[in-house]
Amino acid sequence: xxxxxxxxxxxxxxxxxxxxxxxxxxxxxxxxxxxxxxxxxxxxxxxxxxxxxxxxxxxxxxxxxxxxxxxxxxxxxxxxxxxxxxxxxxxxxxxxxxxxxxxxxxxxxxxxxxxxxxxxxxxxxxxxxxxxxxxxxxxxxxxxxxxxxxxxxxxxxxxxxxxxxxxxxxxxxxxxxxxxxxxxxxxxxxxxxxxxxxxxxxxxxxxxxxxxxxxxxxxxxxxxxxxxxxxxxxxxxxxxxxxxxxxxxxxxxxxxxxxxxxxxxxxxxxxxxxxxxxxxxxxxxxxxxxxxxxxxxxxxxxxxxxxxxxxxxxxxxxxxxxxxxxxxxxxxxxxxxxxxxxxxxxxxxxxx
Numbered sequence: 001x002x003x004x005x006x007x008x009x010x011x012x013x014x015x016x017x018x019x020x021x022x023x024x025x026x027x028x029x030x031x032x033x034x035x036x037x038x039x040x041x042x043x044x045x046x047x048x049x050x051x052x053x054x055x056x057x058x059x060x061x062x063x064x065x066x067x068x069x070x071x072x073x074x075x076x077x078x079x080x081x082x083x084x085x086x087x088x089x090x091x092x093x094x095x096x097x098x099x100x101x102x103x104x105x106x107x108x109x110x111x112x113x114x115x116x117x118x119x120x121x122x123x124x125x126x127x128x129x130x131x132x133x134x135x136x137x138x139x140x141x142x143x144x145x146x147x148x149x150x151x152x153x154x155x156x157x158x159x160x161x162x163x164x165x166x167x168x169x170x171x172x173x174x175x176x177x178x179x180x181x182x183x184x185x186x187x188x189x190x191x192x193x194x195x196x197x198x199x200x201x202x203x204x205x206x207x208x209x210x211x212x213x214x215x216x217x218x219x220x221x222x223x224x225x226x227x228x229x230x231x232x233x234x235x236x237x238x239x240x241x242x243x244x245x246x247x248x249x250x251x252x253x254x255x256x257x258x259x260x261x262x263x264x265x266x267x268x269x270x271x272x273x274x275x276x277x278x279x280x281x282x283x284x285x286x287x288x289x290x291x292x293x294x295x296x297x298x299x300x301x302x303x304x305x306x307x308x309x310x311x312x313x314x315x316x317x318x319x320x321x322x323x324x325x326x327x328x329x330x331x332x333x334x335x336x337x338x339x340x341x342x343x344x345x346x347x348x349x350x351x352x
Contacts, residue, residue: 001219003106003206007053011060016109018222035095050098057101065157066199069180074294076261084265087294103207104198111202114221115192120236121221122214122243124205126186126195128153136314137182143315146175156199173277174330178316188214188243190236214243259345262295266347267340269293273352278331281318283311288333288349297347299335304351 002021006014037043038051061068073090107124114121129137131152138148146166150158159179166175183197188205195203206222209215217239224231279296280287285304289296301309304327307320316329327333335349 001206001209001222003109005105005109007056007105009056011056013105013109016113018110018113018226020223031093031095031099034098035093038094050102051094054094054098054101057105058097061101061104062160064199065155065160067156067159067163067183067197069163069176072294076258084261087262087265089294107203107206108200110206110218110222111192111200111204114204114218114225115202117225119221119225119230120190120234121204121231122188122190122217122236122240123192124186124195124203124214125189125191125193126197126203127184127193128196129182129184133182137178139314140178140316141175144171144175156196171330174316174328177279177329187240188247189240213246256345260342262293263340263342263345263347266293266295266297266337267342270337270340273334273336276333276335278327278329278333281311281316281327281329286318286327286333288335290335295347297335297337297349299333299349299351303349 002019002023003016004019005016008014034043034047038047043051073092074087075090076087077085079085111123113119115123134148134152134154141148146162148154148158148162163176163179166172169175186195186197192202194201204218205212205215206218207215209219217234221231274290274292276288276290276296278286279289283301285301286299287296288299301318304318305320305323305325307322307325309318309320309327311318318327319325334352336352337347338350339348340346341348
């Protein structure tokens with residue numbers, strides 16, 4: 001299925017059309033290859049034009065007020081025996097963002113196409129943040145002299161503006177994590193409630209029908225609408241629940257395999273001392289992610305010293321009653337790796 005769009009110079013969709021098609025691939029390109037050509041100014045005309053289009057769409061995203069979090073993706077490199085050689089950060093460049101913006105545009109057109117025709121489908125819904133989470137977030141920000149505008153119901157633009165204001169701060173990583181955790185998880189549902197994070201009124205997943213079932217359902221719904229009929233015979237609410245659950249289950253399975261591989265890799269590093277950042281604070285201790293290996297493990301609360309530590313959920317902090325020693329999300333820490341348990345996929349650190 002093709003979504004053919006005409007876009008204005010301001011990045012607005014002037015018109016769009018859906019139709020079935022066959023395409024011929026003229027080249028097999030990689031993100032790295034495309035970005036090398038674009039950044040060197042040596043890209044062929046069609047890629048250069050596409051890059052100009054991306055800049056327009058990206059600017060429109062900013063004006064719309066979509067939230068753009070900066071995350072670090074990692075990649076594992078394996079040897080011939082299937083053991084990890086190293087774990088490296090996967091750089092994200094404008095070639096990745098270019099494809100992303102094109103996919104977002106197609107998804108929005110698909111959402112508008114289905115909603116305007118009253119065709120039942122599964123929407124990708126990201127609901128507004130819960131009032132209690134917004135309250136806890138405001139309380140945390142107030143201590144740092146910061147404010148999230150928007151009253152009781154902040155908009156995506158309010159979040160985006162705050163992210164822009166705090167970008168240069170040394171505690172940006174902490175603040176971004178807190179902002180991200182105040183948001184809800186996106187789900188699939190037949191109710192079109194919009195996408196808060198992306199600031200879209202109607203949004204569906206359309207671009208991956210060979211690997212994601214909701215996209216295949218959206219294709220079927222579009223084909224039905226093009227044929228002038230309704231795609232019936234399915235329980236959309238149940239399908240939404242099922243697809244949301246299987247998405248989370250797949251994510252958990254991926255994380256579980258990744259954790260096992262990382263534990264296997266770190267067995268050779270027991271006794272080593274590493275620099276890292278606190279990426280989780282719980283009543284029973286701190287989760288620290290190592291800078292060098294992108295691996296996280298637990299510093300149990302009993303290893304933090306001879307003090308009683310109080311857990312402050314709102315401030316994402318452990319504080320010693322006697323020493324007033326504080327451990328907060330995004331704090332820097334030097335840790336020693338003392339234990340790796342492959343069966344439970346757990347890594348234990350102690351402060352170094």
